[in-house]
Each structure stands twice: as structure tokens, then as C-alpha cells.
Amino acid sequence: MTQFSTLGNDYSLSNVEIENGNNFGGSIEFREGVPIQLLKYNERSRNGNFGQIVLNPEALNVLRTINEPLAIISVVGSFRRGKSWFANVLHGRHDGFELGAKVEGCTRGIYMWSPPFKLESKQSDGEIIQKRVIVLDSEGIDDPKQDENWATKLFILCLVVSSTFIYNINGIVGKDDIGKLYLMTDLSKFIQEPEVGDFLPRLVILLRDFTLESPESLKEYFLEKLNNVDPKAAKGIKKFFYGFDVFGLPHPGCKKTMVQHMENAITDNLDEEFVEEVENAVKSIYSQLPLKYIGSSTMKGMAFVKFLQDTVERMNSSETSTLLSIPSEYESIIQYVSREATNEALEINKKRMSQLISEEKLPMIWEEFEEKSEECASETRKLFSGKIIGSPIQIEKFIDRLSGELSKIKENFTKKNSKELMIYNENIAKKYWEKFVKIGLTLENLFENYAEFQKALKSFELAYEKSSMKSPEAARVIASYMKNQYSEAIDYMTQLGRMNTELAKAVHAKEEAERLRIEALAREGELCRKIEAQKREREENGKNFGNKILELQRNIEQQKKSQEEMQHRLIKEREYATKRYNQKYEQMRDSMLEQRRLNEKEKMELIKQQERKFEQIQRSLIEEHNRKHEELKRQLDLEKMKVNQNEIYQMKLLEKIEASNKNNQALLEQIRTLKDNRSRGIDWKDIAGVATVLLPVMFSIFL
DSSP: OOOOOSSOSSOOSOHHHHHHOOBOOTTSOOOOOEEEEEEEEESSOTTSSSOEEEEOHHHHHHHHTOOSOEEEEEEEEBTTSSHHHHHHHTTTBSOSSOOGGGOOGGGOSEEEEESOEEEEEEOTTSOEEEEEEEEEEEOOBTOTTSOHHHHHHHHHHHHHHOSEEEEEEETTOOTTTSGGGGGGGGGGGTEEOOSSSOOSOEEEEEEETOOSOOOSOHHHHHHHHHHHHOHHHHHHHHHHOSOEEEEEEOOOOSOHHHHTTGGGOOGGGSOHHHHHHHHHHHHHHHHTOOOOEETTEEOOHHHHHHHHHHHHHHHHTSSSOOOEEHHHHHHHHHHHHHHHHHHHHHHHHHHHHHHHHHHHOSOOOHHHHHHHHHHHHHHHHHHHHHHOOSOHHHHHHHHHHHHHHHHHHHHHHHHHHHHHHHHHHHHHHHHHHHHHTGGGGSSTTOOSSHHHHHHHHHHHHHHHHHHSOOSHHHHHHHHHHHHTHHHHHHHHHHHTTSSOHHHHHHHHHHHHHHHHHHHHHHHHHHHHHHHHHHHHHHHHHHHHHHHHHHHHHHHHHHOOTTHHHHHHHHHHHHHHHHHHHHHHHHHHHHHHHHHHHHHHHHHHHHHHHHHHHHHHHHHHHHHHHHHHHHHHHHHHHHHHHHHHHHHHHHHHHHHHHHHHHHHHHHHHHHHHHHHHHHHTTOOHHHHHHHHHHHHHHHHHHHO
């Protein structure tokens, strides 16, 4: 297993001593922390062919957590020229990174200060931004024990990962002092630059132990001396670096033993001019400290780690330095950062949604659910937007991809809430159905008639409306009751004779129409909710996209290379991405509106179907009514006929009775006459003869 050092292999200072530090003082702010090894070089790989660069996972983990734009300073230079001390001074201290006399050959690699410190700075447009500064102290170049291929790779590696490249050399600028600056002759042998944007870092040359009288321009002096030694290198610097600075630092003015142990130096004991020049150099470096860019995007921790890993992997693929294709590396980084940012954002969204459900409890009415879920999604989108990098077209794609993934997460929680709403409302419906309706469908308490049944249904609906959680699910529950429980109850009432068949048909039709209406309204409500959610999402995505474009615009303005071309490309891609995004939204909106139109069309068709059904039932009822009316009329006529026949019979009977009465009167008269005659001596045999004649006549009358 590869071993990495936090403080180096033979540091004499403890962690506590380094964290407390030997303050440089003056105008340079003191920074706490410790150095940690970022990478090292193994001279022989496992296959034994050539050396390999090995990254320290601990250092990479520190870098991954950085969410601010990065400014990366590499301090590079010849062996034992005081570069590590200057790297310490950048942190306002004499100690920290290990210094010259104690560096052994086995401590090769690059160290970084941990944690990287924050620095506020004012941009050229007046905006105050907070950046993270990473200071890298590299192994000395041109160590006699150093692998030549590694020395070249180290120089190129520091050059490509930095936004400020400090090269520390002897102030005389002789042939033996320029170190790896000869590589500047043609950097295209090692680096394929992107077409636009600042890629190469700001170059700062430190001329150490500069004892000559300061010229009018140290930059011109340096280029002149470099031109005398290596004209191609001087030409290459002017070609590849649009602007650079040169600082001449005199001797510190102390004894050799102190120079060898500058970590213990006391600033007041150093040469005043030396201290002043050091402070001026540090202040100038920080006042013009550029950020590290990927095209028009700033590089942050995650992107820097990926860039570093890819660059090292590319360098490890060959014994000698191979051509680094920066555009290819950039594309790889952009896609990687997008994937990582997406995964992180989705995990945060899932966690926040789960926490929300745990705290708020399901079910929730949809207005509250949408508000809470949108709050979670908004937080996620903001975090994601701050991390992604790339061109406007790429950013638009990344935002669109995230929206799709967020929709899947939301849909999952939406289904859970919908399920809980159904369960809640079903329980409410069951409670009030049993209370108001089911109790009247038992033989012991059966509804007397349809009016009483209808009153119970109304009470059930009102109670449910009051207690249910208003939602499409609530509508579906009541619609389900109308389809099932209502229908069963109506059939039951009909079977028991409390409702006639035709009335039952009419009630069935009425409840079916109401059910279809409620279901249509539920679909429409759900559709409206989705449209509103899509509208809010579009507005926020548009806002985040706009802010990202402004960020890219500011980044372009901060860069010096190909600014006009970058501006033109940004505008072109922004317009294309905006147009594409608007087209997708319009398509989505049109799809939603089409669904609404179809839903409305379906609703109108259902209404027409029900109207036709009602008309059919009405015709059937009218026909049945007419048929029964005719039947009743015929029965009435028959009854009338019977009544008329009875009246005739009664009249005949009365006539017979009248005739009988008359006969009886006549008979009685005859009897009286006979009686009178008896008294006068009439024989009863004569009367009997008369009776014999009259009785059959009377009998026939009564019959």
C-alpha cells in the first residue's frame, strides 16, 4: 500500500507547532493548517517499466468538499532556491511546508496546504466573490537525483492544474538557472489547448537573491536575460502568456545558518528591503489572483479532482510526457461533474422528501404536498445549478436531465400520498355509509320509501364532503360508492318492494351521471395540478438557467484570451438552448392542454350520452304511463258498464216490487173484504179459493 505523509517524512515540527505557526506578520494574513501530500512519484511501477504518479486519496477527499471557485497557486522552481519558504509566506508564516536543508530525495511529489483557505476578492465588474485558494508546493526541479521524465511531467502537471504559476529561479538568469523554462519553447508539444478561454495560468517569476539595481522594468530585464540564454523560451513565454509579472527578491540579509532554517526566522531580523519586496509580491499575487476555468465555467473541488485524476492517468500511460488534450479532458470533467452533481442532488432530494413525509405525515392535501415537494426540489435545483459546468447547451441538457429524475422521485412520493389519501377517504366514507345508509338497509330498519332512502344518501354525502380530504382521490371514492354501494342499495330496495322498477332505473341513471361527472372533475383537477407544477418548475429552471448564463458571462469577462469569440459563442449557444428549452416546454404544455381538451370532450360526450339515456328512460316512462292509463281507462269503462247494468236491474226490481206492493194491497183488500164478508156470513172456502189464485202470482213477483 502506498504511504503518504501529512507533514513530510522528517519534519522536526509537530502538528501543534505548525498550526500555531511562526507568523510572518506585516500585511500578510496568517493561515492556519498543515501541509498534506497531494501526490508522489514512484520511480518504478509494479510492472517495472517506468515510474508512476500516485495520488493521495486523503488529499482528494479534502478537495472534493470545496464548493467555491478555485484559485490554484503552484510554486515551482529549482532545487533549494527557497520556493517552499515563499509558499509558506503566502500563508503569512515562515513555517509549514518543509524547507530546503531537510528535504530528502524520497519525499518527491507535491504538497498542498490543508485546508485550502477562503479569500474574498473584488472582480473587475465590482462583484465581490469568495474563492478557495489552494497552494501547491512542488518538489524541487533539477535535483541531481531526480528522474528526468518525472521532472518534465512535474513541470507540465503544475502548469496545467494551476491558475497562478510561480516560478522561483536565481536572479542572475544564467543558463543553469532557468530550469524547465526551456519547455516554454513550444508548449504545444505537451499541451493541446482549448480553442477559447484562459487555460494557461498567470505566470509569476520570482528572481531570488536579486542584488542588482532594480531596472525600470523587471519584466523586460527578465525577457532580455532569458533571450540571451534561450531565445525560443523567451519567445514562447510571450506567445503563451498574455501577461506575467516578475519580482526581484533580494537576499534576506541573514546568516547562512538562518537561511537554511528559515522556518525559525523572525521577520524583524530579516532585511527590511527583503521583507518589503516579499510583501509587495504576495499582495500583488493575491490582488490579481485568477480563478481556474474550464471554458467559461469556474473549476470547483469536484471538477479539480477529476481533472487531476485524468491528467495523472494520462501521464502515467507513457514513460515520457504525452500530449495532454485539454478539450478532451474538459469534456470528460464536464460530464463527470454533471453525473456527480446529479447523483448528489437526487440523494439530497430523496432524503429531504423522506424527512418531509416523516415529519408532516401522509396523507397531505395536494396543495400542501406540492408546496413542500417544490420547496425540496427548489433547494435541489439550486444546489445542482451551483455545481454543474459547461456550455449553455450542455447546462440546458443537464438541467433537463435532472428535472426528469426529480419527476421520478416526486412521482414515487405522489403515489404514496395518493394511496394514503384513498385509504383515509375510504375510511371516512365507510364510517358515514354505515351510519346513515347501511343501517336503513336491514330488514329490521328498512327504509319505508325512496324519499327516506334519498334523504339518507344526502346525509351521507354531506358528512363525507365535510370530513374528507379534498382531492381527486376523495372524488374517486365517492364515485366508487355511487357505482357500487349506491347501485346495490337501489337494487335491494327494489327487490323488497320499496322502490318500483322504473324509479330504480331512473335513480341508477341519475347516480351514474353524477359519478361520471365527479370522475371527470377529478381527472381535470389532477391535470390542473400537474400543469401548475410544470409551470413552477419551468419558471425556476428558467431562473437558474438565466443565473448560470450570467455567471458564464462574468467568467468570460474575467478571462483575457479570445473574449470576443467566447462572448459570441455564449450568446449563440444561449439563444439555441433557450429556444430548445422553450420548444420542449411548449410541447409539454400543448400535450397537457390536449389532455385537458380530450378530457373536456370526453366529459361533454358523457353528458350527451346521459342526456340520451335520460330521454330514452323518459320515453319509456311516458309509454308505460300511457299504457297503464289506457288499461285503467278500459277497466273504468267496464266498471261503468257494470254500474249501468246494475242500475237497470235495480229499476226493474223496483218496478217488480212496486207491482208486488200493488198486488199485496189488492190482496189485502180482498182479504179484508172476505173478512168483512165472513162477518156477514161468507164462507171461508171461498176465501181459500181466492188465496189459491193469488199466492202463485205473489211468489212470481218476489222471484
